[in-house]
Amino acid sequence: MIRKHLYGDYGDREAAGGQETNRNTASEWPLWEVFIRSKAGLDHKHAGSLHAADAQMAIENARDVYTRRMEGVSIWVVESKYIHASDPADAEMLYEPANDKIYRHPTFYNLPEELKHM
């Protein structure tokens, strides 16, 4: 079966060393996922990935690669191998059943007039 891998898909990560415990060769640093909080109070968002020898270096590399233009005030890093992703081949059974369950959206409630900003 031919499978097309997109960036960030299951499989792409495996090719990059994810979900495997011992893939890194001596000449290759582990891959890390970087999450950046753009300002206090907001969530950390996935910004991308990078290579680093240890967690401290990963944070500093993330600082240098992803916050050069004032993008962040806080950084999380996690080694990519600890991220577990859903399989795109399972997409049909996982996500399609939600398609006809529109009643799960809170659009059937009548909002009182005086309630703004919803």
Add this chain to the structure above:
Amino acid sequence: MNVSTNQLLHYTLQIADNALINGHRLSEWCGHGPVLEQDIALSNIALDHLGQARSLYQYAADQFNSFDTEQKLGLFASPALEQKIQAGELLDEDDLAYLRDGWDFRNVLLVEQPNNDWAYTVARSFFFDTYNFFFFSALQQSKDETLAAIAAKSLKEVSYHLKWSSEWIIRLGDGTEESKMRIQKAINDYWMFTGELTTANETDRSMNESGVGVDLNAIAHNWKERVTAVFREATLTMPAETWMQEGGKKGVHTEYLGYILAEMQFMQRAYPNMEW
């Protein structure tokens, strides 16, 4: 001729030239780093140094422009600058960076030493960053408001530089047999350029006495203490006391500065006032 105003200008240029030449050296890694992430880290650090150099050259140019012509002509021995001064033109930051010849540069010999390989670059950076960290910490208390402000701004950048280079010293020293051998060799080879950082010349002494500059003896003490601590953690050996090279602060440089200036100044010399 006013001696103390000259000393302030020389002092400003000493700090500026260290920043410019060190920044230029680090910028040579751009596109050649061992991994993309460290390539960007070094480019960022190089830009920090160039930014510091710009602020300092702007301040130096302001000082220079306030002198009378006779005083101006006695300060530099670079024909390209002399031409401008004689034509009655004011100088700016670019003139100071691009139109001075090697003997008018006052950077320490350490920062012009070649990158060679990653270990040599890390060793040179660590020696300079340690000095810079304590230097700018102290310079924040300068009686000269402009220098104090530049120091306060630069210290944030320099603190990160020192963290970066200290961690690399430890990583390489306490790493593999090969990395340890190479960083120790780089440290030993560049050790003789470290003394000049904290050896006071006439400018340093007079600026320290007037409360504008810093006490290099105190910095020498802090420098040694920090370097010893990082080497201990990196399981590296402190080089033996040795004769120290100096000359950069009075314009006597190693051959390497000439090559840096040739590359850095070429465009402005060949196409004066060119902008891009």
